Amino acid sequence: xxxxxxxxxxxxxxxxxxxxxxxxxxxxxxxxxxxxxxxxxxxxxxxxxxxxxxxxxxxxxxxxxxxxxxxxxxxxxxxxxxxxxxxxxxxxxxxxxxxxxxxxxxxxxxxxxxxxxxxxxxxxxxxxxxxxxxxxxxxxxxxxxxxxxxxxxxxxxxxxxxxxxxxxxxxxxxxxxxxxxxxxxxxxxxxxxxxxxxxxxxxxxxxxxxxxxxxxxxxxxxxxxxxxxxxxxxxxxxxxxxxxxxxxxxxxxxxxxxxxxxxxxxxxxxxxxxxxxxxxxxxxxxxxxxxxxxxxxxxxxxxxxxxxxxxxxxxxxx
Amino acid sequence: xxxxxxxxxxxxxxxxxxxxxxxxxxxxxxxxxxxxxxxxxxxxxxxxxxxxxxxxxxxxxxxxxxxxxxxxxxxxxxxxxxxxxxxxxxxxxxxxxxxxxxxxxxxxxxxxxxxxxxxxxxxxxxxxxxxxxxxxxxxxxxxxxxxxxxxxxxxxxxxxxxxxxxxxxxxxxxxxxxxxxxxxxxxxxxxxxxxxxxxxxxxxxxxxxxxxxxxxxxxxxxxxxxxxxxxxxxxxxxxxxxxxxxxxxxxxxxxxxxxxxxxxxxxxxxxxxxxxxxxxxxxxxxxxxxxxxxxxxxxxxxxxxxxxxxxxxxxxxxxx
Numbered sequence: 281x282x283x284x285x286x287x288x289x290x291x292x293x294x295x296x297x298x299x300x301x302x303x304x305x306x307x308x309x310x311x312x313x314x315x316x317x318x319x320x321x322x323x324x325x326x327x328x329x330x331x332x333x334x335x336x337x338x339x340x341x342x343x344x345x346x347x348x349x350x351x352x353x354x355x356x357x358x359x360x361x362x363x364x365x366x367x368x369x370x371x372x373x374x375x376x377x378x379x380x381x382x383x384x385x386x387x388x389x390x391x392x393x394x395x396x397x398x399x400x401x402x403x404x405x406x407x408x409x410x411x412x413x414x415x416x417x418x419x420x421x422x423x424x425x426x427x428x429x430x431x432x433x434x435x436x437x438x439x440x441x442x443x444x445x446x447x448x449x450x451x452x453x454x455x456x457x458x459x460x461x462x463x464x465x466x467x468x469x470x471x472x473x474x475x476x477x478x479x480x481x482x483x484x485x486x487x488x489x490x491x492x493x494x495x496x497x498x499x500x501x502x503x504x505x506x507x508x509x510x511x512x513x514x515x516x517x518x519x520x521x522x523x524x525x526x527x528x529x530x531x532x533x534x535x536x537x538x539x540x541x542x543x544x545x546x547x548x549x550x551x552x553x554x555x556x557x558x559x560x561x562x563x564x565x566x567x568x569x570x571x572x573x574x575x576x577x578x579x580x581x582x583x584x585x586x587x588x589x590x591x592x593x594x595x596x597x598x
Numbered sequence: 599x600x601x602x603x604x605x606x607x608x609x610x611x612x613x614x615x616x617x618x619x620x621x622x623x624x625x626x627x628x629x630x631x632x633x634x635x636x637x638x639x640x641x642x643x644x645x646x647x648x649x650x651x652x653x654x655x656x657x658x659x660x661x662x663x664x665x666x667x668x669x670x671x672x673x674x675x676x677x678x679x680x681x682x683x684x685x686x687x688x689x690x691x692x693x694x695x696x697x698x699x700x701x702x703x704x705x706x707x708x709x710x711x712x713x714x715x716x717x718x719x720x721x722x723x724x725x726x727x728x729x730x731x732x733x734x735x736x737x738x739x740x741x742x743x744x745x746x747x748x749x750x751x752x753x754x755x756x757x758x759x760x761x762x763x764x765x766x767x768x769x770x771x772x773x774x775x776x777x778x779x780x781x782x783x784x785x786x787x788x789x790x791x792x793x794x795x796x797x798x799x800x801x802x803x804x805x806x807x808x809x810x811x812x813x814x815x816x817x818x819x820x821x822x823x824x825x826x827x828x829x830x831x832x833x834x835x836x837x838x839x840x841x842x843x844x845x846x847x848x849x850x851x852x853x854x855x856x857x858x859x860x861x862x863x864x865x866x867x868x869x870x871x872x873x874x875x876x877x878x879x880x881x882x883x884x885x886x887x888x889x890x891x892x893x894x895x896x897x898x899x900x901x902x903x904x905x906x907x908x909x910x911x912x913x914x915x916x917x918x
Contacts, residue, residue: 430873
């Protein structure tokens with residue numbers, strides 16, 4: 281939906297351009313030549329995207345209607361994969377867990393990211409350096425940091441217990457990754473630390489796009505810092521906030537790495553995310569048809585979130 | 599000054615320093631009435647800046663110190679990582695972990711090279727294909743162009759995590775499983791929508807007169823691209839390649855699914871074996887050394903090419 285709109289938006293300008301260019305040669309021939317060249321230039325990209333993204337998208341719907349094993353023959357079984365999803369404890373529980381996890385991390389990421397954006401948006405000395413440093417955890421990536429966290433969350437030897445025990449918060453022997461509550465707590469703190477730098481960058485870009493004159497005139501009118509933030513920054517930042525929210529919500533919904541590395545979905549299946557449930561069903565139990573049905577549900581949910589985002593943006597935009 | 603230091607002790611909330619600064623400014627205004635406006639303002643500006651720097655350093659430390667600490671830890675001998683921390687154990691630092699990781703029997707060096715091959719290949723192919731497509735979408739009119747661009751944007755919204763099963767079957771059919779090139783091609787495809795978007799914007803900003811002049815001079819389509827347009831689109835290419843490299847270097851799930859042969863694992867996946875103790879007892883020294891090696895290219899590439907990274911973020915953020 282958004283795609284055609286963006287492309288359509290540029291059309292008048294392009295038409296004007298080609299109109300000018302066309303005068304150089306014989307009218308029809310030049311345009312035909314341009315059309316052939318343009319198509320040839322975009323074909324490799326279209327092939328890549330079709331083969332590795334668009335075809336699998338359609339193929340997953342097809343597979344979800346079969347009892348596809350990883351290798352071997354299959355047959356159509358209609359919607360029974362979808363019917364069995366409702367009774368699939370692994371899937372249902374993974375959805376509940378992923379929703380809870382998303383609910384826990386989303387607001388802290390936004391709040392911390394917003395605070396960080398306030399810090400780095402100014403042009404004062406040091407702001408660029410602070411921005412770079414705060415963003416580093418996001419650049420390094422959650423996979424690497426999950427491995428580090430595994431080492432540092434070990435009872436008796438990890439740095440986390442060493443530090444927290446000094447403040448009397450936990451015992452030195454706390455085994456973070458074998459208790460569901462502790463493991464989720466640790467992972468959520470790690471994720472907020474990892475992801476708030478991205479929210480900071482997105483909100484900072486939005487803040488810097490707000491004309492400085494608005495703040496100047498607010499100051500002339502005697503508005504306090506707080507009221508300027510509330511009446512200028514917040515309203516004009518709604519698009520950026522929506523975008524960063526959607527990126528973080530979709531990211532949380534697709535979470536896999538941190539759980540796979542730090543808890544393997546356990547204890548039991550208590551920290552199994554939706555993507556992990558799909559991977560287990562498809563690649564451990566070799567029930568690819570059922571895993572595809574789960575995938576289709578996930579695509580729809582993520583699509584709805586994204587659509588809601590664009591709806592929100594378009595209503596407020598421009 | 600002592601008050602300043604006690605403030606900085608805690609991880610000051612980012613907003614605090616800003617609020618403190620504006621508070622100081624308000625104070626200056628009332629004081630300025632008696633003691634000369636300019637002098638008062640200069641003094642508080644300096645005070646505000648000091649507060650700002652202290653707050654900024656404290657906040658930055660929260661995000662950087664853990665990473666720096668892991669670098670130090672990775673130089674501790676394995677025997678010191680598995681036991682309670684002590685100041686004494688930090689005096690003996692050694693490269694033993696790196697040595698046994700890269701030269702030992704598990705041969706993680708091979709996995710590091712795998713990761714480099716995949717990430718560099720994906721970055722190059724993404725940059726090339728995205729540049730061609732951006733050129734085509736921005737500078738040429740052809741039937742179906744809006745639809746084609748719409749398809750690319752549609753792909754932008756499809757999370758690959760949700761199409762893993764059909765991808766696995768398809769890559770099996772194409773003989774691309776257990777292949778570094780296959781993984782690089784998949785990473786290319788995943789990074790292309792963003793790349794095409796960035797490159798199309800780059801080409802749209804090129805003045806039309808330049809292209810027309812090249813045409814009048816008889817330059818071919820590709821000649822125009824490589825001679826006239828090249829300097830103008832290099833920032834876009836750098837942005838595209840940088841994103842593809844960082845994504846491919848840190849990607850975990852697809853590499854885990856598409857590779858079943860240990861010797862073809864990328865570094866992030868190979869570290870699962872280290873974590874699980876597949877090479878004997880669990881060795882946290884090896885794990886930390888591997889994590890630090892995984893971290894280095896990200897930090898180096900990002901710090902060196904930061905403006906291109908931020909450029910990509912901002913263009914994505916402001917244009918939706």
